Amino acid sequence: MSDHVAKATLYDALTQAAKALSNGRRAELVDVLAQGERPVEELADEIGQTIANTSQHLQRLLRSGLVKTRRDGTRIYYSLSSPVVHALWRTMRQTAEEHVAGLQQLANDYLGDRSKLRTITRDALQARLSDGDVVVLDVRPEPEYTAGHIRGAITIPISDLKSRLGEIPAGAEVVAYCRGPYCVYADDAVRLMTRNGLDAARLEDGFPEWVAARLPIEGRTP
Amino acid sequence: MSDHVAKATLYDALTQAAKALSNGRRAELVDVLAQGERPVEELADEIGQTIANTSQHLQRLLRSGLVKTRRDGTRIYYSLSSPVVHALWRTMRQTAEEHVAGLQQLANDYLGDRSKLRTITRDALQARLSDGDVVVLDVRPEPEYTAGHIRGAITIPISDLKSRLGEIPAGAEVVAYCRGPYCVYADDAVRLMTRNGLDAARLEDGFPEWVAARLPIEGRTP
DNA sequence: AACCAATTCAATGGTTTTCTTGAATAGGAC
DNA sequence: GTCCTATTCAAGAAAACCATTGAATTGGTT
Known part of the structure; x- marks a missing residue:
């Protein structure tokens, strides 16, 4: 050759x-x-x-x-x-975010207006986890929660959230998370909870990033 | 939509x-x-x-x-x-190296047997640079050297190396480098120099990785 | 203006991707 | 064994990709 x-x-x-x-x-x-x-x-x-x-x-x-x-x-x-x-996949996404023309517009078209959603960083959430005054809510489909989730999180898939709002412990702030920065489940959850008088915020990005940062998890994920 | x-x-x-x-x-x-x-x-x-x-x-x-x-x-x-x-590009390469079947074989086909080539890491080279007992040789085409190169390196493109071996300062060890882990120029250079009695080694990977590691450079690269 | 060099454009044909549809296979339940 | 379910296989059509060819553009030089 x-x-x-x-x-x-x-x-x-x-x-x-x-x-x-x-x-x-x-x-x-x-x-x-x-x-x-x-x-x-x-x-x-x-x-x-x-x-x-x-x-x-x-x-x-x-x-x-x-x-x-x-x-x-x-x-x-x-x-x-x-x-x-x-x-x-993350590097690819980041490259596209920085260099592909029109991406921001397409993201807005799909994700909607995020400016009114309160978000919280991974580090901030981890710090507050030890205080125990926060409810972490996993709104992904159940199989994904079962496969692994943030330690201490409860599961209510976004499709069930409206009818199961009552299960959320009252009094504490709620932080919802899902798959990552391009997932709308947590956005929808925060909007729904806010409309219902709860104090809710969205975790920036999602569970895979939490894993990549080696923060505490539980479930089947090794 | x-x-x-x-x-x-x-x-x-x-x-x-x-x-x-x-x-x-x-x-x-x-x-x-x-x-x-x-x-x-x-x-x-x-x-x-x-x-x-x-x-x-x-x-x-x-x-x-x-x-x-x-x-x-x-x-x-x-x-x-x-x-x-x-x-x-580096992440892509690394993913292919770890997951694409048959890649190692194709790399061997193109790069040939590297087992007999002495290599030196970036850190080791940098450490020896301050001692001054090493000649760093850039064997890439001239325009790439001009655009930016390792601080203190001299340029002899691989195509000219055979006829310009005499220009290499005698006595010191020579470290050749080129574009990166899949570039054969430095391999060829080390083989040629070794055959001619010089003490030569190849820098692992190449100039872009040197830049990414924020090690000292000179030339037009900002 | 006429000419030249570097690059892009446009059209062509062959190959690869992608989705659809319907049939085939492999393991589990009866 | 027969039926059922989850998945894969196979064939076909529309679209995208890629290398080739030759013409068109653009800026510089004479």
């Missing part, structure tokens, strides 16, 4: 990870998988695609090594191969 | 940076541009493509915001928009 061809082949291989993440649907999948393992059908539902199509995207991720699978009876659970994959 | 469409559009936009880097030729371009700005014709030569094709790849990078241009007379110089772009 000529040097020229060998070089081209090597650089083609070096871009495989980028190719795997260069599709919006696969990016959504990685965003969900960063919360923990999930079976194909649930993933298809999360990204709003057919099962066949989702399966093909997942196999693309599998071929490039970014995810792995585990069979349990008739179900096949997908999960990220390692924290490096989530780090790549 | 429905929420569903807005979300898909946002995630599509978030993958733009990955899409831009998801092609081997564009990855090679970023690797070269990480050394400093270069005009189109030289870039085409570096990646072994036609000028028209190189121009189109560069404009793809430009549209996604990863590079910027500067006109000087009849030439147009391309450069990376910010250090974030190089960080993305």
Whole structure:
């Protein structure tokens, strides 16, 4: 093999990870998988695609090594191969935020106006956790809470929140969190709780970042 | 716009940076541009493509915001928009190294056997720089040396090295460096010098990593 | 103005991606 | 074994991507 061809082949291989993440649907999948393992059908539902199509995207991720699978009876659970994959996704996001034209507008279109939402940083939340005067509320779908959550958090998925507001301990401030900076669940939760007279704020970014910062968690996530 | 469409559009936009880097030729371009700005014709030569094709790849990078241009007379110089772009390229590379099957084999095919090359870490080199008993040799093409190089390094492009071996100060150990871990120039230089009785080693990775580590440089790079 | 050099543009054809649809497979329950 | 469920496979069409070719632009030089 000529040097020229060998070089081209090597650089083609070096871009495989980028190719795997260069599709919006696969990016959504990685965003969900960063919360923990999930079976194909649930993933298809999360990204709003057919099962066949989702399966093909997942196999693309599998071929490039970014995810792995585990069979349990008739179900096949997908999960990220390692924290490096989530780090790549975060770096990619950051690069897009800084350099891709029009991204801010698209983010606003999807996320809505966040200027009126009170947010709290990871460090601030951790500091207040030890004081115990704050309720941490996980509003992600139940399987993601089960797979792992912030230590001491309670779970009320956003879809149930309206009818289960009464379960939230009264008196303390509520901090809601979800999947990350581009997830709207916590936004919706804070708006709903505020309208109902609760003192609510949103944790900046989400659970995977909490894990990456090595802050205390509990649940199945190792 | 429905929420569903807005979300898909946002995630599509978030993958733009990955899409831009998801092609081997564009990855090679970023690797070269990480050394400093270069005009189109030289870039085409570096990646072994036609000028028209190189121009189109560069404009793809430009549209996604990863590079910027500067006109000087009849030439147009391309450069990376910010250090974030190089960080993305490094993270991408690292992810591929850890997860893409067969990458090690392809790297060996192109880089050859490195086991007999002595290498020195960045920190070790910096420590010895103050002692002054080491010659740092930049074997990249001249324009890249001019754009910026390790403080105190001398330049002999790999293409000229054989006929200019006499210029290397005798007596001291020589440390050669080039573009990064996937660049063969320093490898070739160390082999050539060793065959000629010089005491030579290769700096692990290359100039962009030296810059990223905020070690001393000189030349035009800010 | 005429010419030249560097770069971009536009059109073409071949390849790869992506989604859809419907059939095939593999493990579990009866 | 037969049925059921979760997932994968296979085939096809529309769109995007990529290298090639030759023409068009833009700024500089004579």
